[in-house]
Each structure stands twice: as structure tokens, then as C-alpha cells.
Amino acid sequence: MGNLTNKQIHSHIHVSQKQASALSNTMGAGSGRSPCQIAQMALAAPDEKSHPLVLSFIRVSSAEEISRVCDASGIPVQAKNEAISEFGKGHHDRAATILVAAAEQKLRESTRELSGQAGGKRMLKSEHGTFMRAYDGEWKVDLMRGEPRDWEHWYVEDWGSKVVFKAIHSPGRFLRARADGKVDLVPTHPNECPASKWKPFKNSDGSWSFLSIHGTWLSGLGNDTVCCMWECKSSEKFTLPWW
Template sequence: MGNPFSKRGIITKIVEAVPGGGLITSPIHALAGNPREAAQAAIGGLTSATSAIAGAAATGGIGVTATMLGILTNAAREALIDELKVTPEKKKTITANMKSGNYNKAAEILLNDGSEKLAANSRQLSAESGGQRCLKTEHDTYLRAYDSEWKVDQANGPPKAWENWYVEDWKGKVVFKAIHSPGRFLRAHPNGVVDLVDRPQAWEIWTPFKNDDDSWSFLSVHGQWLSAQGDGKVCTMEKCLSSERFWLERW
């Protein structure tokens, strides 16, 4: 699923379909360079409209969303609300507010609904990714946790004991616990370093996202993605590309 704010994204398409809409697409195209929340929602398997609403919330909140609703045709608004799959009761309230010109209230309802969907989606993904797992990379290697050092790197397959992890479901987030005892947990530093620590706190919490090819990507609390580099290094990166995808195998 692509970025909804890109030149081919749903929001840009809708806006450009409006007479004179080209005058306001420049800021939307500008958002395409860094729509982190929108990208996260899209990679999480939600509809592009939900992704767009999440991106609007991240970049400008109710005001941006209200402006977007205000310039759309009635048909475009209807299409957007239908894709968001809000309940009939919410749809009725949103439509009534838009008809009366209260786009801020309509935007508030849409944003709240989108936030609820994102939260539910995160809980589902964390549960699905949890359990006894090996993390396979695009290089056919596996994430390895050391026993005598606070170190993590990659090992060639097939996976052995040090490549076994417990992926703990934290209700929308996950924590990676190595097989070693006492416990060792995967930690992300703000500077991109990834290592191990003896107890899970904020830096050890990751948000899971499932990709279209059944691989998984994991976002740190610092807004960077768990990455397995071609040289065997494990770190975090700003962008979610092929090295930031992992296949979860049971052990």
C-alpha cells in the first residue's frame, strides 16, 4: 500500500479532482517526504484513507483534516467516509456536521475513529507477531543475542539457540527477549545503536507492522526501524526499506 500523500495517493487524487484543487496540492506533496505516521498506518495494513487521516493528524491535526474536508466535493467526502468504514451512526453525525459547515467537528470525529482503528490494529499485530520466534532477514541470516556480552548481530542459518527469541505481546507493542537466562532484551538507542539490556523499559519497546509480503517491520520508541545490514550489523534506520523487513519463524 502506498503513501496516501504521494502524487498517486488517495488524498492527492481526491483533491486534484476538485476544480482548482491543484492550488492546494503542493503542501500535500511536501508532506510525502516525512509522513511517518501515515506510512506506519499504511504498512500496518489499514486502508489508505485511515492512513491519510493518521497522516493529517500527525502533520496538522483537526485543522488540516477540516480544511481537507472543506474543499472536497460531496461525492469525494462520501467516498472518503465510506473507505474509512465508520459506523452508520458516526457517518450520520459526520455528514450532518459537514452539511452545516462544522468541518472541525466532522474532522474531530474522523480523527478519533481513525485513532481507535490504529490502536485496535496495533493490538492485533502485536498478538499475531508474539511467541517463540526467530527473526530471519533478507540476507538469509538470523538475529543473534550473545550470552556473555550485551551484543546482538546476525548469524547464518539454520538458526541455533542464540537465534531464538521470545516476542512478548505488550498489547499493541512488543518486546524481544533473548533465550538466555537471566533475561536480555533488545534495546534501541536514539543514535541507531541496538544492543541488549537486562530489563525492558521504554527503549526496549517496539511497534510491529506487517508488510504485504508477510514480513514484519519494527519501529523503535525513537521513530527508527530495526534493521539488519548486509555486513552483519544490527541497528535502527530512519527509513523502512528491504533491510528493515523480517520474517518471523517459530522455534
């Protein structure tokens, strides 16, 4: 599937008035995200806020809507079915607990696997066959067509439950997600720049996806642009060849 604009994504996802009201009370009315997106983010990057967000969503949603969010978040089928079963019994808190626990386990497994398999000297190859390129002398990135060279070489560093992408150039510069959806390079150390840390997720096809601090996904588009998107689709999946 191709990527949608943020406006198209909002119109594509079903949002009931009851859902919007309930989740805006939890997330904040100015979040600018649909209830489905909020719940999906809570499951994609679980933390101490995830349970109340997922619970608020479950209380005003149908089983079909819960199933769609689970599928989009990569929740295992068994956990999804157990949660929907509890939802059908009216056990909303139990359903939320099952989903958040499954999301936390998925994140732990993805992080361990990335540390063991994908860390070190890597390239980021998009579904379009292009490679992410870090410019020398400019704070920009894009996608390069053809055989990769030095500028397409990255160091993938493990930072606990997150990873950092460090360009090959000196002095050091790191891949950063901006709140406006753009992606650039910064010289700031990751300890002082949370936006340069990404949560890794292993996809069922063996590719990897990376979630930013803003709840958006690292994306490599067909027009050679590197940016962040709200949904994780084909352009948000990367393979990581060694260099």
C-alpha cells in the same frame, strides 16, 4: 529497494520551506526530521499528538505529498482517498481525522494479530536470509548466516500495543533501540526501559516491521548489522519462524 543513509533520506524527500516552518512550530525546530517523516511517524505510531501533527502537514502539503505519506505509512487506500477528497474540499481537519483514525485501526489490528500469531518462541529472519543473534556475555546483536541455533532464539512478549524481544540467555536481556540508531541488549526490565518496547506492524506480504520509541524501524542490513532506520523498506521487514 535498498536502504538509504539518514542524509540521503533527507535529500530524497521533498521538503518545502513552508512545510518545514509549519511543522517545526508543532514538532520543535530541533527535531531534525523532515515534515514528511514527522507526518509518517505520526501515522505509524498514532497517539494524542498525531492529529495536530498530521493536520499541520496537510495544511501546507499537496494531494500528491499526502498520498506519498499515506502509502509509506500503510494507510488503507479507501481512507487515503477519503482524506484526499476532504482535503480537496478544504476540510483539512476532517482529512486529518480520517487518516489518524485509519492509523489507529491499523495499529490495533497489527497488535492483535501479532499477539495471536507471532508471540512466543520466535526467530527474526531478515530479507537476506539471516537470523538476528543475541550474544551471551556481550550486550550486542547482529545477523547470523546459516542454520539458526540457540543464540537466534527469542521470546516475543505482548505488552499491550507493543512487543518486547527477550533473548534466550539468562539472566534476561531485552532488545533495545538507541537514539543514535544502534541496537543492543539491556538487562533492564521493559517497565523501566521504554526503548525496549516496539510497535508491531503487519506488512501486506505477511512480514512484520517494528517501530522503536525513537520513530525508527528495526533493520537487518545485508552486512549482518542490526540497527534502526528512518524509513521502512525491505531491510526493515522480518519473518518470524517458530523455534
